[in-house]
Amino acid sequence: MSARRIRSRLTPYALVLPGWLWLVIFFVVPTVSMLSVSTMTGNDLDGFKQTFHVSTYKDAWTQYHTQIIRSLEYGLAATIICILIAYPVAYWITFRGGKYKSTLLFLLLLPFFVSFVIRTQSWQFMLDDHGMVLGLLRDLHLAGDHTQILQTSTAVVGGLVYNFLPFMVLPIYVALERVDPALLEASGDLYANKVTAFRKVVFPLSLPGVFAGVLLTFVPVASDYVNAQILGGARTTMIGTVIQTEYFTNLNYPMAAALSFILMGVLLVGIFLYARLLGTDDVLEMAAR
Amino acid sequence: MNGELPPDLVRGLTQARMSRRSALKFGGLSALGLALSACSIAGTKGKGGNLGGQAWREQIDTFWSQQKKKGHLDFENWPLYIDVGKKASDHPSLDLFTKRTGITVTYHEDISDNSSYYGKIAPVLSAGQSIGADIIVITNGFELENLFERDWLLPLDQSRMTNFYKYSSDLVRDPSYDRGNVYTMAWQSGITGIGYNPKLTGREITGWKDLLDPKFSGKIGMFNNSEDLAAAAMCAIGVDPETSTPADWKKAADWLIKQRPLVRKYYDQSYADALAKGDLWATMAWSGDIFLKQADNPDLKFVIPEEGGVIWTDNMCIPVHAQHPLDAMTYMDFVYQPEIAAMLADYINYITPVPAAQPIFAQDAKDATTKDDKAYYTNLSSSPLIFPKPADFARLHRYRVLPSTERKQWNALFEPIYQS
Numbered sequence: 010m011s012a013r014r015i016r017s018r019l020t021p022y023a024l025v026l027p028g029w030l031w032l033v034i035f036f037v038v039p040t041v042s043m044l045s046v047s048t049m050t051g052n053d054l055d056g057f058k059q060t061f062h063v064s065t066y067k068d069a070w071t072q073y074h075t076q077i078i079r080s081l082e083y084g085l086a087a088t089i090i091c092i093l094i095a096y097p098v099a100y101w102i103t104f105r106g107g108k109y110k111s112t113l114l115f116l117l118l119l120p121f122f123v124s125f126v127i128r129t130q131s132w133q134f135m136l137d138d139h140g141m142v143l144g145l146l147r148d149l150h151l152a153g154d155h156t157q158i159l160q161t162s163t164a165v166v167g168g169l170v171y172n173f174l175p176f177m178v179l180p181i182y183v184a185l186e187r188v189d190p191a192l193l194e195a196s197g198d199l200y201a202n203k204v205t206a207f208r209k210v211v212f213p214l215s216l217p218g219v220f221a222g223v224l225l226t227f228v229p230v231a232s233d234y235v236n237a238q239i240l241g242g243a244r245t246t247m248i249g250t251v252i253q254t255e256y257f258t259n260l261n262y263p264m265a266a267a268l269s270f271i272l273m274g275v276l277l278v279g280i281f282l283y284a285r286l287l288g289t290d291d292v293l294e295m296a297a298r
Numbered sequence: 299m300n301g302e303l304p305p306d307l308v309r310g311l312t313q314a315r316m317s318r319r320s321a322l323k324f325g326g327l328s329a330l331g332l333a334l335s336a337c338s339i340a341g342t343k344g345k346g347g348n349l350g351g352q353a354w355r356e357q358i359d360t361f362w363s364q365q366k367k368k369g370h371l372d373f374e375n376w377p378l379y380i381d382v383g384k385k386a387s388d389h390p391s392l393d394l395f396t397k398r399t400g401i402t403v404t405y406h407e408d409i410s411d412n413s414s415y416y417g418k419i420a421p422v423l424s425a426g427q428s429i430g431a432d433i434i435v436i437t438n439g440f441e442l443e444n445l446f447e448r449d450w451l452l453p454l455d456q457s458r459m460t461n462f463y464k465y466s467s468d469l470v471r472d473p474s475y476d477r478g479n480v481y482t483m484a485w486q487s488g489i490t491g492i493g494y495n496p497k498l499t500g501r502e503i504t505g506w507k508d509l510l511d512p513k514f515s516g517k518i519g520m521f522n523n524s525e526d527l528a529a530a531a532m533c534a535i536g537v538d539p540e541t542s543t544p545a546d547w548k549k550a551a552d553w554l555i556k557q558r559p560l561v562r563k564y565y566d567q568s569y570a571d572a573l574a575k576g577d578l579w580a581t582m583a584w585s586g587d588i589f590l591k592q593a594d595n596p597d598l599k600f601v602i603p604e605e606g607g608v609i610w611t612d613n614m615c616i617p618v619h620a621q622h623p624l625d626a627m628t629y630m631d632f633v634y635q636p637e638i639a640a641m642l643a644d645y646i647n648y649i650t651p652v653p654a655a656q657p658i659f660a661q662d663a664k665d666a667t668t669k670d671d672k673a674y675y676t677n678l679s680s681s682p683l684i685f686p687k688p689a690d691f692a693r694l695h696r697y698r699v700l701p702s703t704e705r706k707q708w709n710a711l712f713e714p715i716y717q718s
Contacts (some may be wrong), residue, residue, distance in 0.1 A: 056341025243561040246717045258413040
């Protein structure tokens with residue numbers, strides 16, 4: 010083999026090298042060192058030593074499984090609500106948006122020019138016991154003195170949906186935008202009515218968008234801690250908050266690392282199951298089209 | 299995406315080849331092996347100066363005798379914790395200090411809670427570097443204990459504490475958490491008790507037992523830090539937190555668990571707004587906040603619970619590697635002059651470490667030209683929130699001080715309560 014041929018064979022690898030380096034430096038190295046930290050024992054004062062103490066994982070689960078399960082429940086609820094809201098929005102923008110498409114998309118992203126924390130904080134003002142929502146309901150005698158929205162799970166899931174909605178709308182929009190109008194005409198030619206055309210043509214073609222949307226929302230939603238802290242109450246703590254406390258308040262690095270890995274593991278299993286159920290091959294194939 | 303990229307590249311990017319995959323796996327494994335076997339995280343323990351020993355004392359004296367006035371000082375404090383002039387950035391007491399001593403002060407307000415501030419400075423101090431501040435203000439609690447344990451504070455120059463020894467109150471002189479004021483001088487103290495709105499509760503609140511009333515379900519606030527929360531619960535079950543045992547902790551945790559269904563949220567500083575707005579009817583509260591919020595909502599009241607409340611002290615201390623230690627010492631003693639203490643207390647509304655500020659306020663009330671001023675200074679000089687009476691002190695307890703190695707059980711009991 011000539012040097013030239015070797016070089017040309019290596020070229021694609023050289024081209025993706027920066028990507029790989031990035032992945033190694035910013036993903037593989039931190040992940041591996043966190044994995045290592047999770048089995049250390051010790052304390053902040055005397056230092057932590059590697060003792061392959063895996064029962065930290067057991068302790069983490071026994072102490073905080075409520076918060077982990079709750080995070081998954083909130084994540085799931087918020088993701089499903091996001092799909093239910095985002096799909097019609099994306100559909101409408103794609104097929105009815107006409108010349109206003111880009112304006113509509115801009116409007117969708119407009120709130121994101123304001124900081125995440127400020128936006129969530131403003132929900133607090135709206136939802137508190139004397140705010141616009143409850144104040145009005147109380148005036149109409151639809152709510153009593155002890156009715157509250159803020160500091161309940163409803164408020165937290167609501168906040169999560171609000172904050173992550175665009176991450177669901179955009180991928181679905183992209184998928185729908187890619188549907189060739191000729192396919193719709195063809196389905197009409199084959200005597201499909203509008204409902205059938207949507208069910209058999211448009212919807213299956215948009216699934217990769219939904220899949221991408223679920224990835225983009227479910228994972229960050231389940232590990233979010235801002236919403237639960239600002240909008241949540243006495244029984245709505247999510248695992249993100251616990252990890253933060255273990256890290257910065259208790260300086261219990263192994264526990265924090267173990268919790269992170271449990272969360273990561275559970276999320277990965279969830280995503281894989283979901284991909285299986287939906288048929289990953291089809292989805293990835295369509296996404297690559 | 300069709301046909302936009304060369305098909306070879308698309309294949310290369312999307313389909314992993316066996317060789318590359320195994321190479322990655324191998325690379326990953328070897329890195330994993332390396333990281334797992336070699337790594338450990340170094341501890342931060344101090345060398346443990348033999349506290350109080352003669353040699354150690356001499357060492358401190360030598361250190362201080364070598365220090366020279368540098369004419370500048372960096373002061374790191376909590377927000378809204380110093381007097382303010384016409385502009386928010388004006389601090390008359392600091393200007394007066396500069397005028398009298400020629401030392402300029404850069405004032406920062408970057409400490410919003412002890413634990414996150416500690417998290418910020420610990421890596422810097424651990425690396426043996428200066429944090430860029432000469433005075434920091436830390437509450438007597440776990441973080442202050444951490445700083446002691448790691449030798450991260452400079453022992454003070456006892457010969458430069460004249461005003462302190464002349465004017466400081468019994469509360470802050472020789473406190474249980476820092477015997478002999480070796481490392482700290484109090485900035486202000488405060489009380490953790492109950493803040494409430496009698497218009498909403500419909501009756502007066504007298505103690506922690508009122509925070510178990512099902513009538514207030516969803517309108518009760520508690521704190522989300524394990525020191526205050528645990529100390530309150532221990533007062534509620536009639537135990538002095540400072541001398542509590544692990545068995546007491548368990549009982550206190552049970553009390554909190556019993557209360558939890560009624561609690562709206564475990565709050566940080568934001569409880570004060572929630573109380574002023576009416577989302578909360580009765581809540582754990584810090585005395586100075588309620589005094590301040592009474593300006594917005596005159597209905598609010600603060601009570602030292604009959605079962606007992608908690609008194610805490612925020613302390614000025616000098617971190618190691620400070621650039622201007624002598625200037626810092628000068629300032630720390632300066633604020634103990636009654637007139638300066640009064641300037642500060644007038645604005646801060648917590649418990650001043652200088653009782654001699656009280657007659658100054660009484661005089662201000664007498665000299666006041668407007669009715670508002672008169673009422674304000676009368677209130678200030680007679681408020682038990684700023685000058686607690688001996689009877690009040692009898693009901694006030696200090697935090698439990700635990701060395702960092704013994705906090706596991708404590709955290710395991712109380713953390714799951716406020717993070718549930």
